[in-house]
Amino acid sequence: MKIALLGYGRMGKEIEKIALERGHEIVLRKTEENDYSGLEYADVAIDFSIPTAATENISTCFNHNIPVVSGTTGWLEHYNDMTDLCQEKNGAFLYGSNFSVGVNLFFELNSYLAKLMANIKEYNVSMEEIHHTQKLDAPSGTAITLAQGIIAETDYKQWTMDNANDNEIYIDAKRIEDVPGTHSVFYKSAVDEIEIKHTAFSRQGFALGAVIAAEWILGKKGIFTMKDVLNLG
Numbered sequence: 365m366k367i368a369l370l371g372y373g374r375m376g377k378e379i380e381k382i383a384l385e386r387g388h389e390i391v392l393r394k395t396e397e398n399d400y401s402g403l404e405y406a407d408v409a410i411d412f413s414i415p416t417a418a419t420e421n422i423s424t425c426f427n428h429n430i431p432v433v434s435g436t437t438g439w440l441e442h443y444n445d446m447t448d449l450c451q452e453k454n455g456a457f458l459y460g461s462n463f464s465v466g467v468n469l470f471f472e473l474n475s476y477l478a479k480l481m482a483n484i485k486e487y488n489v490s491m492e493e494i495h496h497t498q499k500l501d502a503p504s505g506t507a508i509t510l511a512q513g514i515i516a517e518t519d520y521k522q523w524t525m526d527n528a529n530d531n532e533i534y535i536d537a538k539r540i541e542d543v544p545g546t547h548s549v550f551y552k553s554a555v556d557e558i559e560i561k562h563t564a565f566s567r568q569g570f571a572l573g574a575v576i577a578a579e580w581i582l583g584k585k586g587i588f589t590m591k592d593v594l595n596l597g
């Protein structure tokens with residue numbers, strides 16, 4: 365499979381390593397410095413760039429009939445524009461705030477726990493995410509997906525990084541040197557606390573998930589998520 369890497373930073377390089385090991389070829393390594401030369405040879409594009417570049421990268425692929433897997437976070441206010449364009453061009457698109465298998469299982473666990481807690485009013489939910497200091501966005505895309513999972517099952521209406529009122533989920537975004545990504549969800553009462561936590565030891569799990577998603581999307585049309593790739597229902 366010929367892959368265009370849109371973004372060739374920490375994640376782009378990790379994805380390249382795994383893609384080459386799995387017998388794929390890289391035909392474009394797009395950064396801020398170069399153009400899209402090489403995209404015309406790609407079977408699939410994998411976008412791990414920066415929030416302000418994601419929509420241009422994704423729409424350029426749709427305009428060239430190239431399926432896109434995007435892991436870039438911090439651009440989701442434009443998500444519907446991208447899915448509309450994908451449908452208009454009869455393309456294929458998969459966005460994931462987190463491509464690791466472990467986090468996608470954690471998303472399911474989070475939804476299940478939220479469903480259990482929905483009618484137990486003694487507990488107040490909050491979240492913490494910890495990432496490396498180079499991260500451009502806060503809270504993390506993964507934290508937003510976790511909050512959306514809780515909102516779907518409970519009376520919580522939105523998330524906030526400020527003081528939370530009763531129907532808001534507080535997210536504490538911490539930045540610590542070299543942390544690949546740690547997410548915790550807490551349910552606290554006056555007498556105890558339940559905590560679920562996912563800790564990434566490296567970027568390898570994110571990168572492998574992105575390559576698996578790119579292999580999976582080849583030949584498909586439509587809008588997908590990692591739930592489809594991993595058959596999580």
Ligand SMILES: NC(=O)C1=CN([C@@H]2O[C@H](COP(=O)(O)OP(=O)(O)OC[C@H]3O[C@@H](n4cnc5c(N)ncnc54)[C@H](OP(=O)(O)O)[C@@H]3O)[C@@H](O)[C@H]2O)C=CC1
Pocket residue numbers: 370371372373374375376394395396397412413414415417421434435436437438460461462463464570
């Ligand atoms: N969904 C997931 O599983 C994961 C998502 N992420 C997300 O992926 C993104 C990338 O993370 P990371 O690799 O750590 O970030 P880096 O800062 O290491 O890399 C970003 C890359 O994007 C490039 N870039 C800048 N402008 C453009 C442009 N116009 N077109 C294409 N590329 C461009 C940069 O180029 P230059 O070097 O020239 O500046 C750099 O190569 C982030 O949004 C992060 O949150 C990260 C890990 C997992």
Ligand SMILES: O=C(O)C1=N[C@H](C(=O)O)C[C@H](O)C1
Pocket residue numbers: 437461462495499500503504505506507544545546570
């Ligand atoms: O920027 C990162 O590094 C990461 N970003 C993603 C996010 O915003 O959730 C996924 C992962 O936690 C690493």
